[in-house]
Amino acid sequence: MSTDLGWACRPSHPLWFSADRHRASxxxxxxxxxxxxEAFVKRRNRNASASFQELEDKKELSEESEDEELQLEEFPMLKTLDPKDWKNQDHxxxxxxxxxxxxxxxxxxxAAHKAMVLKHHPDKRKAAGEPIKEGDNDYFTCITKAYEMLSDPVKRRAFNSVDPTFDNSVPSKSEAKDNFFEVFSPVFERNSRWSNKKxxxxxxxxNxxxxxxxxxYSFWYNFDSWREFSYLDEEEKEKAECRDERRWIEKQNRATRAQRKKEEMNRIRTLVDNAYSCDPRIKKFKEEEKAKKEAEKKAKAEAKRKEQEAKEKQRQAELEAARLAKEKEEEEVRQQALLAKKEKDIQKKAIKKERQKLRNSCKTWNHFSDNEAERVxxxxxxxxxxxxxxLASLQCLNETLTSSTKEVGKAALEKQIEEINEQIRKEKEEAEARMRQASKNAEKSTGGSGNGSKNWSEDDLQLLIKAVNLFPAGTNSRWEVIANYMNIHSSSGVKRTAKDVIGKAKSLQKLDPHQKDDINKKAFDKFKKEHGVVPQADNATPSERFEGPCTDFTPWTTEEQKLLExxxxxxxxxxxxxWEKIAEAVPGRTKKDCMKRYKVVVSVYKFRYHLFVCVCDVTTTVVVRVSITRKLSGAPGWRSRLSVRLQPGHDLAVREFEPRIRFWADGSGPGACFRFCVSLSLCPSPVHALSLSVPKINKR
Known part of the structure; x- marks a missing residue:
């Protein structure tokens, strides 16, 4: 079988040449x-329609045509080149x-080298009668070196990297302001030769x-350059005499190449940055992106506005429905309130009528007494x-008084009075029981055990009160300071901790008013025992007294005052x-009691105290310190202090001050006789007679 057909036959059995080969297939x-x-396979792998040989032939023909068209340029400085300086020549x-x-x-x-050899070979020139230098000193050596450099791909790449005709300049931003594409297009075109990527x-x-x-810009910001600068190495490692010297030369050359490579990449980066900042398309894209974002933002805001309007519309509809329902409900409540008010007014009128009837009935019988005090x-x-x-009780009582004799009416009245007094007494007992229980619970919650919560004498309690007032809230480590103060000044010898002091202070705050009264009374009795009774002046002015009906008034407790406030x-x-609701909130007190108490508290703030201090025959500077303490039984008190500095030649000093009052708990108004504890101290020590006038009350 002919090999020109591209096929070859081989036997499928070893007896292929047997005698019977012509008898059967x-x-x-x-x-x-x-x-x-082979050509078919190459065409298939290359996805080419023409044959491989045809492609090779076409390539060779194109190269031959280029060689035929290539025209060499004569280098005028060729004969003047120094063969020893061949590295600096343009190959x-x-x-x-x-x-x-x-x-x-x-x-x-x-082909160029061949042409240059035919023209400049020493033998040719010698035959033509031109002078020739001996050995490597002839300029023909430069042609040989140029061919050696350009025929080797590695050496040629090294020379191309430092091509002396290459323009490394980078256009500035000002140069490309008006003609961006004309300035930067050729720059990127000539720098693209350094790219590893095609x-x-x-x-x-x-457009x-x-x-x-x-x-x-992504390509150029991630530019992969093959440009290297080994051609500029100052030392050639081939000239090294030993291995160590060769290694040192290589190390120096690598460092120099790396530095030049870094400068080259910085140059490319500067080029790309300048182009990006001047590119009008970037500005256009940014404006388009900004406009797009603004449009999206407006669309989003519009959608949100419509959604808000829909929600607001729905909310307004719901509010309108709720308002109508509320108005309907309020109207119903108003009608019910009107009916209730009418009924209450009717009841109030009936109660008022029955009360007046009860007063008239009692007045008719002269209040069932002939004695003035009993009558009052x-x-x-x-x-x-x-x-x-x-109302029902009043009606029943009035019916009894009008339909019976004086004795029967008096008995019914006294019975009713006894029931009311018993009811008031029970209410007070219940309130006191609640206060005592609250005090016990407070003592239990403070964990009252140990030396700190036991054996609190009267002196320790007064010392604790003094320390609490001496170190107010806001003092650093307040309770530790108070405990240390008590341990220093206490005469009992019991060491108190901050926890003990806090627990006792809380228990004192939650004490029953009667217990507070007992503590204050004991403290005052002890003060009188230690200091004696202050002698009264003979010429003391009488205290002022407000005329008014004398009533058997029950003092207000601290708890009642708090409930009233x-x-x-x-x-x-x-x-x-x-006032009916206020009276219901204060157990044991009627509407009149609450109103009277409110008037007393308000009237207190309308008064100012004046203290007149007279120091006679002062011959040196004297400081008079006056401390006035007001204390009423069963009520908290207040204390005011005043310091007066007197100069020589002054025999009278008048100072006005207004004490700080939280509330008054005496229950008798400003017309009562007050008890003042007045203590005077002179600094320096007393030198002459001192006279003090009695404090008096003046309205503003």
Whole structure:
């Protein structure tokens, strides 16, 4: 079988050449071989329609045509070149390829070298009668060196990296302000020769898409350059005499190359940065992106506004429905309130009528007494009945008084008075029991055990009160300081801790008012025992007295005062039936009691105290310190201090001061006789007679 057909036959059985081969058909296996099959495989792998040989032939023909068209440029300085300085020469210009340079093919370089040899070989010139230098001193050595450098791909790349004709300049921003594409396009074009990657993207024009521009700058910001600077090595390692010297030369050369490579990459980065900052397309894309974001923002805001409007519309509808429902409910409540008010007014009128009837009935019987004192007391009891009895009870009592004799009416009245007094007594007992229970619970919560919570004498209690007032809230480590103060000044010898002091202070705050009264009374008795009674002056002015009915008044406790204050805050002035609700919030007190107490508290703040101190015959500077303490039984007190500095020649000093008052708990108003504890001290020591006038009350 002919090999020109691209096929070869081989026997499928070892007896293929038997005598019977012409008698029957023989099965054989064939495999493709030959240059035509090879060309077919190469075309298939290369996705080429033409044959491989045709492509090679076309390539060779194109190169031959280029060689035929190649025109060498004569280098005028060729004969003046120094063969010893061959490294600084332009190898392309020496071979006549200065106009082609890095684009020259190996065939062109070989052809150029051949032409230069035929023209400048020493033998040719010698035959022509030209002078020739001996050895390597002839300029023909430069042609040989140029061919050696350009025929070796590695050495040629090294020379191309430092091509003396390459323009390394980078356009500034001002140069490309008006003609960006004309300035930067050739710069990127000539720098693209250093790329390791093929198909370098072009700069484009104003019509380039965002994707193309983004791909262009992404490529150049991640530029992979093959440019290296080994050609500029100052030392040649081949000239080294030993291995150590060669290593040192290599180390120096690597450092120099790395530095130049770094400068080259900085140059490329500067080029790309300048182009990016001046590129009008970038500005256009940014403006488009900004406009797009603004449009999206406006669309989003519009959608949000519509959504808010829909929600607001729905909310307004819900509010309108709720308002109508509330108005309907309020109208119903108002109607019910009107009915209730009418009923209450009717009841109030009936109660008022029954109260007046009860007063008239008692007045008719002369309050069932012939004694003036008993009559006044009975009048008070009748008023108490009027305040506390309900309508049915008043009607029943009035019916009894009008339909019976004096003795029967008096018995019914006294029975009713006894029931009311018993009810008031029970309410007070319940309130006191609650206060005692609260005090016990407070003592238990403070964990009262150990030496700190036991054996608190009267002196220790007074010392604790003094320390608490001496070191107010806000003092650093306040309770530790108070405990240390007590341990220093206490005469009992019991060591108190901060925990003990805190527990006792809390228990004192939650004490029952009667227990507080006992403590204050014991402290005052002890003060009188130690200091004696202050002698009264003979010429003391009489105290002022406000005329008024004398009533058997029960003092207000601290707890009742707190309840009254809280009720005054809870029920403001515009509250209907305000004083009835306030009286209900204070157990054991009627509406009149609460109103009278409120008037007393308000009247206190309308007074100012004046203290007149007279120091006679002062011959030196004297400081008079006056301390006035007001203390009423069963009520908290206040203390005011005043310091007066007197100069020589002054015999009278008048100072006005207003004490700080939280509230008054005496229950008798400002017209009562107050007890003042006045203590005077002179600094320096007393030198002359001192006279003090009695404090008096003046209205503003």
């Amino acid at each position: 023989t099965l054989c296996q064939v495999e493709p071989v030959g240059r035509w099959f 392309y210009a020496v071979l006549g390829l200065g106009h082609v340079r890095y684009k020259a093919t190996q065939r062109q370089i070989k 198909n370098v993207p072009k700069l484009g024009d104003m 380039s898409s965002f994707e193309d521009v983004d791909a262009f 007391k009975m009048m008070e009891e009748v008023e108490k009945l009027c305040d506390r009895l309900e 809280q009720a005054l805050k809870t029920y403001p002035v515009n509250t209907p039936e305000r």
